[in-house]
Amino acid sequence: MAHDWSDPSGLWGLVGEFEKPEDLMKAAEAAKHKGFRKMDAYSPFPIHGLSEAIGFRDNRVPWTVFIFGILGVTCGYSLEYYTAVIDYPMNIGGRPLNSVPAFIPVAYEATILCAAFSAAIGMFVYNKLPKPYHPIFNTKNFERCTQDRFFLAVEAEDPAYDAKVIEKVMKENGAVEVSECDY
């Protein structure tokens, strides 16, 4: 059930605010046990284990980097082979046209360049950034999310969404405040 963007009102989700990362972690795990799936945690720095706690896994970035790395080495070496062997062969002191050792540095740098750019671009693409507007920014106090507060949001689209249960889970695990967040 997607949100109708022509209607600017409507409930996006319920957001709990926490003071400590440990509380956020416990709350996320408890919420997962209650069966909530469309949820996300927000924190000023990466917290290890939180992905497992909210049940999130994604390995597309490493695979992208691997594929682009292979693409980089292929393109780099092919370019060298094409220029030095096929299109513009030059006999220098009887050395082989396909001089493998001499071709390694450039092919290698091409690999790194492709892989590194694909890592950064892949991160942006899969994260759907840049994104100027997101409903979570409407949450009360959310500007502290990049400073010293930790948030857990359960979206209203979650099939198991039940405001009372979510609020209870969050409060039990030390949420300072639980507030509704609109589109």
Add this chain to the structure above:
Amino acid sequence: MAKVQERKLNDLLITGDQTYSSIDSSVDRLILNQKLHGKGWNMLFAIGIMLTGLLGLSIFWLLYQGIGIWGNNVPSAWGFDIINFVWWIGIGHAGTLISAILLLMRQQWRNSINRFAEAMTIFAVMCAGLYPILHTGRPWNAYWLFPYPNILAMWPQFRSPLMWDVAAVSTYFSVSAVFWFVGLIPDFATLRDKSTNKYGKVIFATLAMGWRGSNQHWHRYEQMYLLLAGLSTPLVLSVHSIVSFDFAISIVPGWNVTVFPPYFVAGAVFAGFAMVMTWGIPLRKWYNLKHLITDRHIDWMCKITLATGLIVFYGYLLEIFYSWYSGNFYEFKLLMKTRFTGPYAPMYWLLIFCNGIAPQVFWSQKARRNETLIMVVCFLISVGMWLERFVIIPMSLTNNYLPSSDKMYYPSFWDVAMFAGTMGLFITLMMLFIRFLPVINIFEVKDLFYKMGGKKEIVEEVGASK
């Protein structure tokens, strides 16, 4: 427990009574409170701008007159241009080393020094990059170095170390810039949320690209960051190895040695760490950042400088050894007639003093705690690393196989002006960076703070009972 008791508070990576928000404000006040930057900043910025002007002037004069304005001559076709290129690119290496290799090794202490070390890398590579382009004499044709289909049906010669150089340096710059920028994004988000100024909010919101600290984003972000580190680690080693191939692939006495790649890489790290400390020590003092860049950071950086300095010194000893052991007459002549004695000998002995002897003070813990002494040694190291490239380039070129090569190399006014100019560019960019971007990686320091939360309490309790 005994060990913990001996540990002093200033030995920790984050000292004092900190919270997440105090870490925030100690870094972002440099940007959000512009009144903090006083006379010192203005003075250094003015010096930087003036020298950058000199750089512009010398580039203009170079383009107008040609390479003849430099001191390069026939045996010594490489002079200040290549010396300074190698020097600058070496300085950049500590930044990538800190951000990549230490990240892979899970060395948490890198967190508070990596940001300005990376900035230093980028600015140093910018300074370095000017030289190879300008020393061609016809920089408007620099694009010939890139492989593109053209009407002459010619391609670059990929067997040449100079082409490897182009690939290595441009890749290095691009990857470092990407690494640096993605590292800044979460900090831009912090600045966006903390700035009260309308323009600041708009600028930082644009740069943060809607970063909201979502866990799913962090998940991919960390994967990317680790991969970038893994890719940059061999990159940083390859760049200076390839720079050393510019020399080592030749047959010039004093250049044609297999030890060059590791010796150059160690020298680069050595020079880079010296430069990180040269900036880091005043920075933490003037801007009250001693609780984030602590004595322990300085101590460990001194140790790395000492270790890489010993590798470099081993390289010098090896150069002496192989010129004797190889039985090559020209190698031995170079050593005896140009390095140990002769008109350039003072430069060689000064190099041995600066790079071989001066860093040995870091064996003593007292010296590693003495900021003035560290600054002096770091300055000597910077001079020494420059001298090393001087020893390699003009000394070998003015003494090789033919008597016709026996000619001196003297830099001209414009050589010196351009070198001072690149320093000005570096200073200007660093000053702007200190004023407008977070000098310390805020989110990584918070992460470190979270991870060492437990340890801090123990030490404080022990300290209190004393």
